[in-house]
Amino acid sequence: MSTVETPRSPYARTKPSGTNWEKWGWMYxxxxxxxxxxxxFGHLFVNMVAGEGVRGIDFAFVAGKWASPFWxxxxxxxxxxxxxxxxxxxxxxINDYSSxxxxxKVLRFAVFASAAVLIVLGTLVIFTFDPCPSVSPEQxxxxxxxxxxx
Amino acid sequence: MSxxxxxxxxxxxxxxxxxxxxxxxxxxxxxxxxxxVAIFFFLLVHILDTALVRVSPEAYNAIxxxxxxxxxxxxxxxxxxxxxxxxxxxxxxxxxDFWSKGVKYQRAMFWVVLGLWVVLMAGFLPxxxxxxxxxxxxx
Ligand code: HEM
Ligand code: HEM
Numbered sequence: 001m002s003t004v005e006t007p008r009s010p011y012a013r014t015k016p017s018g019t020n021w022e023k024w025g026w027m028y029x030x031x032x033x034x035x036x037x038x039x040x041f042g043h044l045f046v047n048m049v050a051g052e053g054v055r056g057i058d059f060a061f062v063a064g065k066w067a068s069p070f071w072x073x074x075x076x077x078x079x080x081x082x083x084x085x086x087x088x089x090x091x092x093x094i095n096d097y098s099s100x101x102x103x104x105k106v107l108r109f110a111v112f113a114s115a116a117v118l119i120v121l122g123t124l125v126i127f128t129f130d131p132c133p134s135v136s137p138e139q140x141x142x143x144x145x146x147x148x149x150x
Numbered sequence: 151m152s153x154x155x156x157x158x159x160x161x162x163x164x165x166x167x168x169x170x171x172x173x174x175x176x177x178x179x180x181x182x183x184x185x186x187v188a189i190f191f192f193l194l195v196h197i198l199d200t201a202l203v204r205v206s207p208e209a210y211n212a213i214x215x216x217x218x219x220x221x222x223x224x225x226x227x228x229x230x231x232x233x234x235x236x237x238x239x240x241x242x243x244x245x246x247d248f249w250s251k252g253v254k255y256q257r258a259m260f261w262v263v264l265g266l267w268v269v270l271m272a273g274f275l276p277x278x279x280x281x282x283x284x285x286x287x288x289x
Contacts, residue, residue, distance in 0.1 A: 030247065033240045040233060044274075053277040054226065055284070057214050059207035062200075079197070086190035093183060118197045125201050135207060142207035 025088050032085045039078040060144040063131035067146070072126050079122040087115035174260045182239050185232040192229055223282040227275070234270050238263040 046065075048054055065071040090111045098104035132147035140150060199217075202210040216222060242259045246252040252259075 037237045059210045122197045
């Protein structure tokens with residue numbers, strides 16, 4: 001039998017130590033959400049409503065946008081904010097429903113790994129994009145009109 | 151001191167209706183969850199299809215032409231509907247959390263979300279429906 005030293009003392013919460021990640025995740029969901037409304041609504045308006053809408057999207061359309069640093073930064077922010085927001089939201093949902101800790105671990109790893117891979121891929125795509133790549137002659141008319149003749 | 155008044159009851163009061171259980175509070179949460187997951191999976195695919203601009207103009211235009219078929223056109227309506235709801239309801243969640251009157255007006259704000267959703271979708275649908283019709287006619 002163990003003796004309780006001070007049986008009447010109230011339960012003391014151990015003082016939380018270190019960063020409260022759960023709180024910062026909660027803050028991030030809200031802060032990124034406010035910025036994402038602007039970025040995504042702008043993205044959808046320019047791509048889906050203005051001009052011809054989705055029928056106007058092709059390589060030349062993307063080249064026209066990414067020739068400007070404005071849309072490069074826009075898409076870069078949208079890429080990072082949305083994927084981290086989405087992955088953290090998926091983590092919440094996995095924590096709510098996964099039946100075993102091991103399954104939760106596997107699912108959380110899958111979500112964050114795919115988000116990380118796509119953040120790297122999307123960032124590389126934006127920064128290595130060439131609006132006027134050298135192409136075979138039959139593809140030349142797919143390039144934007146501002147490309148010099150090849 | 152302000153007295154605690156009884157919460158405004160729904161038309162047919164049943165036990166259990168709180169901010170998150172039953173009624174609009176729960177359904178907005180369910181919809182927010184489902185739309186969040188749907189957008190996440192769309193985004194994974196969307197970054198892969200956009201990455202084809204680095205393969206060749208031909209490859210990118212080929213994947214984009216599959217986004218222009220009538221069936222995908224309907225899918226895009228569902229996607230835009232989901233993201234518009236998630237965005238507007240997300241702002242409502244933020245107001246519930248940070249605005250001193252947020253909890254009091256959470257239900258009213260839900261109807262505002264639905265109203266704005268209808269307005270924004272009405273702004274998007276004409277362009278999209280014209281495009282779907284043009285595709286169906288092969289134009
Ligand atoms: C059906 C609706 C959509 C269409 C037709 C579309 C189209 C496009 C196009 C043409 C690009 C190339 C660059 C540009 O135009 O800025 C792009 C990039 C991008 N889109 Fe969308 N988009 C749609 C919905 C969305 C949504 C809902 C999100 C956010 C959740 C999103 C996030 C992104 C991101 C992050 C990039 C940059 C990708 C990268 O860095 O490689 N898009 N989209
Ligand atoms: C358009 C602007 C957006 C706003 C204003 C917004 C806002 C929010 C807010 C406030 C939450 C609640 C977090 C919590 O309860 O702690 C949330 C959850 C979530 N969001 Fe977003 N979000 C946006 C875009 C996105 C995008 C682009 C994705 C996907 C890539 C996404 C996926 C999710 C997921 C999966 C959750 C978790 C849902 C849950 O726990 O039930 N959201 N969002």
